[in-house]
Amino acid sequence: MMHPGLPPGWAALVGVAVVVLSLRTLVALRKPTIEPQVRRAAHSAPGTIMRHVTALGPWLLLLKIALVALFLLIVTAGLFGTPIPERNLATALTWNIWWAGLILTIFFVGSFWCAVCPWDTLAGWLVRRRLVRRAPTNNSLNLRVPRIIRSVWPALLLFIGLTWLELGTGLTTNPRATAILGLAMVVMATVSLALFERKAFCRYFCPVGRTIGFYSQLAPVELRPADIEVCARCTSLECYHGTDRVEPCPTHLAMGRLTENTYCTSCGNCVSSCPSENVVWRLRPPSIEAVQNARPHWDEACFLLALLALAGFHGITMLPLWEEGISSFARLVGDSGTLLLSFSIALLAGLAVPTMLYSGAVAATRRIAGIAVEYKQLFSGLAFVALPLAFTYHLAHNLGHVVRESAGIWTLVFNPLGAGMQPLSVAEKQARHMDLLIRPELLFTLQAGLILFGFWVALQVLRHRGQRLLPGGVLAGFTLLPMILLAIAFTGFHLWLLMQPMMMRL
Ligand code: SF4
Numbered sequence: 001m002m003h004p005g006l007p008p009g010w011a012a013l014v015g016v017a018v019v020v021l022s023l024r025t026l027v028a029l030r031k032p033t034i035e036p037q038v039r040r041a042a043h044s045a046p047g048t049i050m051r052h053v054t055a056l057g058p059w060l061l062l063l064k065i066a067l068v069a070l071f072l073l074i075v076t077a078g079l080f081g082t083p084i085p086e087r088n089l090a091t092a093l094t095w096n097i098w099w100a101g102l103i104l105t106i107f108f109v110g111s112f113w114c115a116v117c118p119w120d121t122l123a124g125w126l127v128r129r130r131l132v133r134r135a136p137t138n139n140s141l142n143l144r145v146p147r148i149i150r151s152v153w154p155a156l157l158l159f160i161g162l163t164w165l166e167l168g169t170g171l172t173t174n175p176r177a178t179a180i181l182g183l184a185m186v187v188m189a190t191v192s193l194a195l196f197e198r199k200a201f202c203r204y205f206c207p208v209g210r211t212i213g214f215y216s217q218l219a220p221v222e223l224r225p226a227d228i229e230v231c232a233r234c235t236s237l238e239c240y241h242g243t244d245r246v247e248p249c250p251t252h253l254a255m256g257r258l259t260e261n262t263y264c265t266s267c268g269n270c271v272s273s274c275p276s277e278n279v280v281w282r283l284r285p286p287s288i289e290a291v292q293n294a295r296p297h298w299d300e301a302c303f304l305l306a307l308l309a310l311a312g313f314h315g316i317t318m319l320p321l322w323e324e325g326i327s328s329f330a331r332l333v334g335d336s337g338t339l340l341l342s343f344s345i346a347l348l349a350g351l352a353v354p355t356m357l358y359s360g361a362v363a364a365t366r367r368i369a370g371i372a373v374e375y376k377q378l379f380s381g382l383a384f385v386a387l388p389l390a391f392t393y394h395l396a397h398n399l400g401h402v403v404r405e406s407a408g409i410w411t412l413v414f415n416p417l418g419a420g421m422q423p424l425s426v427a428e429k430q431a432r433h434m435d436l437l438i439r440p441e442l443l444f445t446l447q448a449g450l451i452l453f454g455f456w457v458a459l460q461v462l463r464h465r466g467q468r469l470l471p472g473g474v475l476a477g478f479t480l481l482p483m484i485l486l487a488i489a490f491t492g493f494h495l496w497l498l499m500q501p502m503m504m505r506l
């Protein structure tokens with residue numbers, strides 16, 4: 001069953017807006033002004049709600065218990081339920097709802113999922129052996145993570161591996177494999193917690209957590225000091241070290257120096273431990289961190305490019321022409337059976353092509369600008385352009401799946417193992433296909449709006465990062481042409497992907 005794509009009229013509208021915005025940026029003043037970070041009211045309504053949820057232990061604990069129970073139900077359904085993917089809660093909930101919906105939640109509440117993640121909750125209960133509050137002894141060897149892997153490289157490798165499993169081996173249509181993958185994540189989180197200090201799994205290894213972390217740079221909420229001067233005068237640093245009752249920051253963040261959401265798991269420990277009650281949730285312009293606050297690093301730049309590459313690759317594998325293309329390629333390289341070799345080559349190409357395009361655009365920008373800034377520095381600094389492009393396409397793509405494939409999930413809640421169920425008939429598939437959560441016009445408006453928003457943020461990133469990379473403001477106007485063309489190319493590619501009929505996940 002195929003979903004219809006974005007109508008050409010919508011794509012044309014976005015195309016016109018992209019051209020206008022690009023021309024405006026090209027003729028813009030050579031020295032764009034960097035906006036000061038907007039300090040919004042510390043007690044905004046969403047901020048107050050999240051502060052209460054994270055600061056009040058019982059609410060957070062209840063949420064964690066509910067999600068652990070749901071996770072265990074998914075594992076049970078996957079291991080012991082029907083192998084029919086659309087009739088088993090493990091596959092339907094994990095891939096149709098959770099994985100697709102997770103990206104949507106980041107748009108509203110940043111990394112809040114990490115605060116209630118059942119993998120980490122189970123690992124904590126198994127190792128610390130306490131449901132709430134800080135355990136007197138944390139039952140960990142408390143080793144330091146070796147310097148060589150103190151980066152996002154491990155998470156990037158696991159992210160690529162996860163994509164290979166998900167798309168290459170058909171994991172998404174296999175309830176048992178889905179359950180085993182969930183258990184494997186718990187094992188990795190538990191072993192990491194038992195070996196290393198604090199939560200190394202969340203900071204360095206978890207591909208889902210790092211994806212959420214980077215996308216959270218675009219979230220409209222942040223956890224920050226209410227008064228930066230209070231933190232400047234603070235010598236006890238409870239937010240970093242914890243207290244007798246509250247665990248320290250799991251990812252080694254000191255609130256007074258926090259400028260980006262990337263490694264904050266929204267756990268709320270700092271909210272509970274700060275003796276000055278100086279930590280608050282607040283609203284902010286959603287792009288400000290990617291545009292100017294986040295600091296560039298080489299490994300993180302590569303992760304951002306991988307996000308962009310894999311978002312597009314994911315879209316390609318759901319097109320009707322994918323099956324035909326991969327089969328032809330397999331015949332060419334003499335591959336047969338599961339076509340894993342052909343898929344692996346295609347995946348590597350899917351990673352390499354966007355990276356090479358980006359590298360070429362950075363080199364061209366450097367040459368046109370004639371500036372004496374290191375290539376690696378420019379590569380890392382401008383890589384934030386990938387973030388809004390990847391995030392908004394990922395969101396628009398997932399929105400299509402959630403809106404069109406959520407029907408029927410309630411029947412699985414009452415029969416999670418799918419006992420006695422038959423595969424979906426063509427008529428049932430057709431009925432689900434027509435049963436959208438929102439009107440198609442609204443879906444298309446949201447998808448087109450997201451792609452345009454992503455492009456607009458990408459232009460802001462280029463203008464502001466360009467100025468920052470060379471204080472003289474050389475990287476502005478026409479010198480940014482290669483990078484702007486790159487952003488246009490990816491936006492056009494994403495629009496084209498959204499216009500294609502898309503296969504249902506299950
Ligand atoms: S958040 Fe609280 S504990 Fe942390 S540095 Fe600021 S005042 Fe000190």
Ligand code: SF4
Pocket residue numbers: 223239248249250251252253255263264265266267268269270271
């Ligand atoms: S700064 Fe650290 S302690 Fe505070 S919510 Fe984020 S991860 Fe938790």
